[in-house]
């Protein structure tokens with residue numbers, strides 16, 4: 001019985017939880033570089049997450065980027081064709097690469 005009363009009090013009190021000021025959710029515009037292969041990035045990467053994950057990696061090698069795209073396909077079942085794996089990897093290495101292949 002005590003449990004029921006407690007649950008009722010807790011769930012009803014949630015109805016009175018109010019915030020006086022309007023809540024603003026920050027909008028973070030991640031800027032992505034335009035260029036050859038961008039279309040493929042837009043078509044293949046944005047369906048699941050923002051550009052943030054890409055940009056937050058910092059400059060990386062071609063191997064790193066290829067590994068990330070393959071990871072998306074293998075582990076997260078991203079429907080990316082073999083051709084687009086190469087196109088997106090080239091784009092990522094060109095714009096977010098560190099110049100090293102390995």
Ligand code: HEC
Nearest residue numbers: 044045047048049053054057068069072076077078079088
């Ligand atoms: C099917 C959904 C899906 C698609 C499509 C997808 N990703 Fe991801 N991606 C994920 C998930 C899930 C994570 C992990 C999220 C987490 O750990 O919070 C992730 C994480 C990442 C990360 C963070 C590093 C890491 O290893 O987790 C990078 C970089 C990344 N994705 C790049 C890409 C790129 C580039 C593409 C397009 C070629 C892409 N993703 C397409 C689902 C996807």
